[in-house]
Amino acid sequence: MNKYLINRLLIAIPTLIAISIVIFAILALAPGDPMGEFAMNPSITAEVRENIRKSLGLDQPIHIRYVKWFTAFITGDMGYSFTSRSPVIGLILQRIPTTLWVVGSAYLVGVLLAVPLGVISALKRNTIVDTILTTLVFFGFSLPTFFTGLLFILIFSIQLKWFPFIYNSTLQVTDLQSFIAQVKQSIMPISVLGIWQTAMLMRFVRSEILENIHQDYVRTAYAKGLPRFLVINRHVLRNALIPVVTLVALEIPSVFTGALVTEKVFRVPGIGALLIDSIYKNDTPVVMAITFIYAILIVIFNLVADILYGLLDPRVKYTK
Template sequence: MTRYLINRLLVSIPTLIAISAVVFFILALAPGDPMGEFASNPSITAEVRENIRRSLGLDQPIYIRYFKWAWAFLRGDMGYSFQSRSPVFELILQRLPTTLWVVGVAYCLSVLVAFPLGVISALKRYSAIDRVVTTVAFLGFSLPTFLTGLLFLLLFSVWLNWLPFIYNSTLQVTDWGSLVEQIKQSIAPVSVLVLYQSAVLMRHVRSSVLEQLDRDYVRMARAKGLQQWIVLNRHILRNALIPVVTLVGLEIPKIFTGALVTEQVFRVPGIGALLIDSISTSDTPVVMAITFIYAILVAIFNLLADLTYGFLDPRVRY
């Protein structure tokens, strides 16, 4: 196990370095100028703009800027935003609670919905339950989140006037009434994410369980007279969950980095919305920090998913 961990870390570290370099150079060479907002301001002269550019280090070569950024990131310094002049770390911390609340609740509900429905659909294949579950999963997987988000806004906010139009990030939960308002404004974005994420998970759970139902060891377990729930728990699920664990491990980092489209539709001030705004304004430090944090989380949770294989399937040896 220790050797396996060391080998994976030796692979992950160069991969993260390569990702950081590629993203940094792409952002540095992309069209757009972080100082563009000052160009239209007649009170700011070209000399002042050049001084600001020099203070931000934008006058240095790209490779020097990259090495400075990488060294600062290793020390926990993510730099300062070109637009707000605030530390990037503080900007992310301000948006993180909203993202964890909306995206985290949505993903937990998706897992709770997808796993039992996927297993039931596989065990009752070709039945009415299976047809209903697969149809709902197909619709949830096929419809893009921006479309379902707009439909939710039209139905529940415009026509029925049940839910608020825009997410209020300044709302503080101090009493029962404010808690109800917080839940009401979270229903629409959470529901949109649950519809899509549970559909994706449900399809994988169903297909993985179906692959195991006709295996020889499952037939042998049933021939021995074991009860259905014992066969399902000990022989089917532990093998069927291996590909599902990989999918879950790759999806968990989104809980920390936000849902880009959904946050834009419902004006949820999460990290995903911060990333979109930073890309549109060429705010490189913010984009780099969020992107690289996402890459680190993917590497970590992918490693955890691989380690979980040994628990689910004793045949896996590291």
């Protein structure tokens, strides 16, 4: 196991370096100028704009800029935003609690619902229960989150007036009343993301349960007199969750980077909304930091998924 982890880490380092080079080159060569907003301001002369460009390091060759950025990043310095002139790490840390609350809660709801519903749908195959669940999954997976979000706003905010459709980022949770208000404004974005996550994961759980439920080891377990509950939980579900673990692990980074569309629909001030706004404003340091953090999280959770394989299935051996 230790040798396997070391080898994977040694592979991950050049992989992340290559990813950082590609991302930095794409953003550096992309159309758009961070100084474009100053060009329309007559009070800022060309000389001043050039001085600002030099202070931001935009006058240097791309390879020098990359080396400086990467060296600073690995020491914890993500640079400064071109637009707000605030530290990038401060902007990200400011948005993370909201993203973890909304997107993390939705992901947790999706996992907790998808596994039991997928098992029930597989065990009740070709019954009315299975038909209802698969139909709901089809709609939940097919409808884009922006459409579902707008539908929720029309029904629950405008018509029924149950929940606010604009997320209040200034709300401070200090007492029970403010906590209830925080929960109310979070219900719709969490529900929209939770429906999509549940639909996506439930399809895989159902298909894996159906694939394993007729295997020889299941018939052997029944032949030994084990009750159905133990057979499903100790044997079928444990094997069926192995490919699902990969999907769950690869989706966890999105919990930290936010849901781009849903955050914009409900005006949730999360990481996803920050990324979109930064792209519009050509704020390269912010875009670069969030994108590279996302790449790091994907590499890490890929490794986590591989480790969980061994815990779920003893037949998995780590050779390299």
